[in-house]
Amino acid sequence: MGQATNSKTGQSKAAPSKGAELAELRRRLESYMDSEGLRSTEQRRAVTEEFFRSKGHLTIDDLLAQVRKENPKVGYATVYRTLKMLADSGVANERHFNDGLSRYEIAHLGHHHDHLICTECDAILEFEDEEIERLQEELARKKGFQLTRHKHELYGHCISPKYCRKDKK
Amino acid sequence: MGQATNSKTGQSKAAPSKGAELAELRRRLESYMDSEGLRSTEQRRAVTEEFFRSKGHLTIDDLLAQVRKENPKVGYATVYRTLKMLADSGVANERHFNDGLSRYEIAHLGHHHDHLICTECDAILEFEDEEIERLQEELARKKGFQLTRHKHELYGHCISPKYCRKDKK
């Protein structure tokens, strides 16, 4: 992939800025809602804004709590349904780590990533490793499989106690 | 670890035969039950036998159905509790793939493995890849993490339609 540099921002196309990526996701959502005839309501805007404002990996409860700070009348089911909509439109990914909850993260454009999860402070880091992805493909081919997706989660704890505290979250 | 060969069976210690591994697991379970003061009941024996007889990755329903063929009076909760006991003793691993069900597999002695799952025929293959494990460790170290466990699942479908059929399971 080329490293075409944007002369205005200094950002390359291969790694667009956070802001540019969010703008693209908003456009994607808008066109999805248009094409599906979905309406823009106060609740959907509230949930969507809170979602984009977040750092991702939120549970439905997390998000609902945030949304209700500004908009106390929003219901449980609406958040569920709105997040499903965000996932269907491709701007959110639903994830299931080992706590039995659904979490939603902001989608990344054009590349997959996996997660490193601290079981002490609940931090969730994202990672990408091309070499591992390549080995996975190779392995699947050897076993006679065509891969469609994968799930790779590394659990452990931050080495530095300074940044790893139960109360940090 | 050495490659001492067993003169009787030709099996090396590093890769014990299936039968030898099962025998070791049974011993492990027995000593666990002894140490915890757990009793050997007809139901526990039935569930445990069926579990060891299986090829693993069974859901609780799968196992209960099997057990009830011989022993119709066994209850749901007993199977849950017995499988928890098997997991606690280290002879079973609880796994959660993407269907919301708990599955139990026969533990392997001294080595970790991951899974390749066919979303067409529901086949579950195990794999081990030292290179991937090494890269994981390296990656975690770079991110300042100490790994304790991981979950690596590859989803796809068998390339050969001959061996990949919905009705196969």
Add this chain to the structure above:
DNA sequence: CTCTCTGCAAAGCCTTTGCACGGCA
């Protein structure tokens, strides 16, 4: 005889759904 185990049913937990009302377009 004591203390654990079992089976049933109920309760938990999270997610999904049905339905009447409310509000976009």
Add this chain to the structure above:
DNA sequence: TGCCGTGCAAAGGCTTTGCAGAGAG
């Protein structure tokens, strides 16, 4: 005004738990 969206509450689906009776040691 016609429909879609919302909120509430109930229903689902799987797992866990409480309890009285059964059974191992």
